[in-house]
Amino acid sequence: MDTRQDDLRHDLDATLQARKELGKEYENELVDSFMKRLDARLDARVERSVAERMDDYAPSHRDRGRDRDRRGWAPVRSGNRLAVLSLAFGIPLTAIAASPESGGFAGLLACWAGIVGVNFAAALGNRRDRRDQRPRGDWD
Incomplete structure (x- = not known):
């Protein structure tokens, strides 16, 4: 016993x-x-x-470092990189598109519509990729 x-x-x-x-x-x-x-x-x-x-x-102590790069930062998803890059490039593009020679306010709207469109398409693509990578359960 x-x-x-x-x-x-x-x-x-x-x-x-x-x-x-x-x-x-x-x-x-x-x-x-x-x-x-x-x-x-x-x-x-x-x-x-x-x-x-x-x-x-719980992940073992060996696995805990894998989700961070050498500097200790968490990895950045590609969608975040695109958003930051589009904002960085959006500043000079805004200045160019908003100038009176390039179209003024209409050029500004066209520029930012393109930036928003690219980010929206990338977000939809990332969402579709995550949905495809998700393991399927019995109820799917």
Whole structure:
């Protein structure tokens, strides 16, 4: 038999023997004491089980560095790079397109419509790629 069950059985026997010796007037206190010990054991068992399961899901210390590059920064998704680059190129393009020789306000609208269109198309493409890479479950 398991030693934990033996300990539990021994505690229960001790509680019953104490009840016989002390009488019914201490029964509630004895039961409460036994239940507290049982609760403590159950809590310890649940915590141990949860810790074991969490160890299965947590990345090991060797894997933790893989999601960062050499400088310690998290990797940047390509969609973020495109957004930053389009904003950086958008500044000079805005100046060029908004000049009166290039079309003024209409040139400015055309320039930013193109920038927004490129970013929108890239976002849709990234979304489609992520949806295709997602593992399919039984319900899909």
